[in-house]
Amino acid sequence: MSNTIYDIARQAGVSIATVSRVFNESPNVSSKTRKKVQNVAKEMGYQPQGMAQGLARRKKNVIMAVVPLLSNYFFLQVLNGIQDAISETNFELHIYNVKSSEKPVDQLKRLLGRRWADGYLFVSIHLSDSEWKMISQFDQQMVLIDDAYSACNYFQVNNKQGARKATRYFLEHGFKRIALITAKEESIPAAKRRQGYIQTLTDWGLTPDESLIVSGDTQYRDGFNEENGYEAMQKLLEQTPNPEAVVCMSDIQAIGAISAMKEQNLSLPIIGYDDIQLAKYIGLSTMRQPMYKMGKEGTNVLLDQIGKDQPKVVQKEYIPDLILRSTSSQQN
Amino acid sequence: MSNTIYDIARQAGVSIATVSRVFNESPNVSSKTRKKVQNVAKEMGYQPQGMAQGLARRKKNVIMAVVPLLSNYFFLQVLNGIQDAISETNFELHIYNVKSSEKPVDQLKRLLGRRWADGYLFVSIHLSDSEWKMISQFDQQMVLIDDAYSACNYFQVNNKQGARKATRYFLEHGFKRIALITAKEESIPAAKRRQGYIQTLTDWGLTPDESLIVSGDTQYRDGFNEENGYEAMQKLLEQTPNPEAVVCMSDIQAIGAISAMKEQNLSLPIIGYDDIQLAKYIGLSTMRQPMYKMGKEGTNVLLDQIGKDQPKVVQKEYIPDLILRSTSSQQN
DNA sequence: GTGAAAGCGCTAACAA
C-alpha cells in the first residue's frame, strides 16, 4: 500500500512516464498497457502523491476555503454551496480554519506563502483595505465571500440594508423604542449594521438611544453567539421602560435573547439575522442571507478564473430579505 | 511576492542551503546571516512552499480532519477540540469534507493515497470493519472519532448506553408508550441507539411497539436534521393514543419535533441527543456527548503517535450524560 | 558557518 510511481512502473513492466500518462488520462497509451497499469495500481492501492504532483505541475487542483472559527452556523451554509460547486469538478476542497489567537492577516500571509492551493475562498474574513491589499499582492486567485475589497472578486451582502429593513419593519408597525443587540465593537459587519439601524431611526425622525444598543459577552465568535444574546437581553430588561422590540445581529443571538425573555415571562417582538436552518422551526423572524448561493457562485467564479492570466474582477452584492415568522409580532 | 528559495538566496547573497537553515531554525547559522536572510524574506514576503517541503522532508506538518457533510453541528464541537489541540503545535489543520455523492470508503482511499497529511482524524465516518481494514492498510497514522474499529485508535461514545439512559429516564418516571425518532436505517449510530432503546423497554418487561419507532426524511444528513424530526413527530401525532414521551437521536431533530407539537398545541416530554450549544437556551433536555473532549484528546493521541514507528493503540469509550432541562418533564 | 549536490515523487518535453 502507498507506493511510488516507480513501484507501479516496475511491477507493470513499463516506464514511470507511462504510469504517469495513464493517471493523467493521456490518450497516448495503448489500451492494453493502460489496463495493465490500472490493474497493478489498483492492486497496490496506488494514487499519485498530491504534493509531488503539485510541485511538478505547478498546479495543485485544490481550492482552499478559509474560514474563521468553524463553530458558526453561517459558514456551514456557505460551505455547502462551495462543496457543491467543487463536487462538479476534479478539484479537491480543503478547509482552513483561522484561529482567534493570532491576527487573521498574519495567518493569511503565512498560508498564502505556502501555496497549498490554486485558489482561495475567504469566507467571513474581515480585513481592512490595507490588509487586503497586502494579501492581494501574493497574486493568488481568490474571492472574498461576506467581505469586500475594491480590487478583489467578492460576494457580499449589504449589512446596512439588512439592519435597515429589520428596523424599518418595527417602525412601520408603530414601535419606537427599538433595541439592537450587537456584537464586538470592532466587527465590521456589526458596525455596518449598527449604522443601518441608527440611520433608519434618524430618517424616521427619532433620536437613537445609546442605552438601547447593547451586547453581552463578545469574546467568543465576536459576540455572534447565544450567550451574548442572552446577556444583552438581560441588560435590556433591566431598563424601564423595557424596549418595545429587538433587532439582533444573528439568529443565534436571538435564541439567547428569547431565552432571557422567557425567564421573565416576557416576549418582545424580535428579529434575528441569517436565517439558519432551524430558524424556521422555532418560528424566528429573521433577515435571510443567501449563504448557500454566495458560496456556490463565489466558487464558480474562482474556478472559472483559475488558469486565466488577467481575469476580470467580479463583484456582487446581495440584499438580505426579511422573513416574517412568529417572533416579530406583538403576541408571539 | 511569492518567490522561491533561490530568489531569497540570491538577494541575500547566500546559498539556498543557508536560507533553508534559517527557516528550519538550524543553530548553525551566524546570527548575522540569519538576520539578513530574515529581512530579505520578510521584505519579499517569502514562505517555503508547503508542497516542496512536504516532498523533500517526507513530512508535511499537516493533520487532516475528515468529516462528512460539514453541515452538522456535532462536528463543529469536535472540530473546535481538534483546532485547539493543533494550535499548540506547529502543525496545520486541513479539513476535508466527504461528499454524500460517493461511497465514503472510496473517497478515503483516494484521499489517503494522495498523502496530503501526516495524520488523519476521521470524524463521524462510519465504515464496516472490512472497510476500515482496507483503510488501515494504507499505514498512515489515524484516529477515529465517533466510530470504532478494533485495530485502530478510536474515541467513541457508547450509542447504546445513550439511548438506554434516555429511555430509562422516561420509564422510571412512569411513561410506557415511549416513542423513538430515529434516522436512516443504515446509519450505524442510529442502529445502535435503536437497539439500546428496544433492549431497555424489553428489560423493563414491555414489548417494543414498532409503530412508535419513526422517521421522516432521511436523505439529508442521514436524517439527523430538523425536517426529519418534524415529519416524524407528525406521524407520531397521527396515532391514537399519542405517545407519552419521545426520545430523539439529535437535538436538531428534537427542535423539529417540538415545532410539530407546537402546531398542534401539544408538548410531550422529549429528550434530544448531542447537547449542542443552543440546547441550553431552548431548555432542551438531552444526552450530552463529550464532543470537544473527543476532538481534543483524539488529536493529542494522533500528534503523539506521528513519527513513532510502532505506537500502541489507544481506544476510549465515553458514556453520554443525561442533561435534564425543561423539555423532559410533563409540563414543559 | 556555509555551499554543492543529491534526492523527494511526480510531470512534461523530447527522442526514439
Next chain:
DNA sequence: TTGTTAGCGCTTTCAC
C-alpha cells in the same frame, strides 16, 4: 506508443 531525462522547490548529507 513508449522511454529518457530535466526540472518543480525544497531539505539534508557531506565537504570545506
